[in-house]
Amino acid sequence: MSLELQPITFREAAEYVRLHHRxxxxxxxxxxxxxxxxxKKVVGVIVVGQPVARHLDDGYTAEITxxxxxxxxxxxxxxxxxxxxxxxxxxxxxxxxxxRADEPGTSLxxxxxxxxxxxxxxxxxxxxxxxxxxxxxxxxxxxxAS
Numbered sequence: 001m002s003l004e005l006q007p008i009t010f011r012e013a014a015e016y017v018r019l020h021h022r023x024x025x026x027x028x029x030x031x032x033x034x035x036x037x038x039x040k041k042v043v044g045v046i047v048v049g050q051p052v053a054r055h056l057d058d059g060y061t062a063e064i065t066x067x068x069x070x071x072x073x074x075x076x077x078x079x080x081x082x083x084x085x086x087x088x089x090x091x092x093x094x095x096x097x098x099x100r101a102d103e104p105g106t107s108l109x110x111x112x113x114x115x116x117x118x119x120x121x122x123x124x125x126x127x128x129x130x131x132x133x134x135x136x137x138x139x140x141x142x143x144x145a146s
Contacts (some may be wrong), residue, residue, distance in 0.1 A: 001038050003075060005082050008035035013045045017068045027065040032090075034082045036075050044069030046079040048087060051096065062087040064097035067107075076107030084111070084145040094144060101139035108143050116142045 008016075013033040029049035036044045047066040051057045064083055069075040080097075087095045099105055101118060121137040 001072075003036050003038060003043070003072070003078055005078070006035045006037055006042070008033050008042070008045055010047075012042075013047050013066075016042060016045045017047070017066050020070060021066065021068045029065065031062060032086060034079060034086065036069070036072075036078050036082075038072060043072040044075040044079055046083045048083050048095075056096065060091070060093040062090075062092040062095050064095065067097070074110075077110040080108060080111035080113065080145070084113075087145075096145075097143050098140045099143065101141055103141075105141065105143065112146045113143045114146060116144050118142075 010030045010033065013035070014027070016035075017027070027047045027049060031048050031050065033045060033047045035042045045066070045068055046064060048062050049065045051061050051063040052065065056063070064080070067076055067079055069079070084095045096116075097108070097113075099108070105113075105115065119140045119142065121139045123133050123137050124131045125133060
């Protein structure tokens with residue numbers, strides 16, 4: 001089976017994430033997205049937006065906010081590579097993403113990404129901006145494309 005990339009709309013990507021992602025809801029923001037198919041159906045999507053962390057949003061950094069597949073071999077690595085190339089072609093200088101620390105990052109390593117640092121587990125709730133967490137706080141790993 002060979003995989004090929006294809007365009008996808010925000011609505012289609014959000015629906016795919018809603019149906020298939022194991023621990024996240026669809027992303028709210030969108031710069032662009034890419035899908036991968038097996039010749040018959042979409043087997044994965046990736047969503048690229050602006051960085052969630054305001055201090056990283058310098059106008060030249062894109063963040064992959066969702067990567068979701070049905071488990072098809074090599075689909076994640078193909079999507080990460082395609083998203084990085086597309087972002088760089090659009091003028092972004094840096095492309096980042098986060099994973100949970102309990103995820104191995106195999107697809108990211110396979111696509112040539114490197115681990116930058118690990119965050120401490122923390123809540124989204126802040127005194128100046130109260131929020132209700134939808135998931136429990138996890139340690140996250142920040143990855144950067146090479």
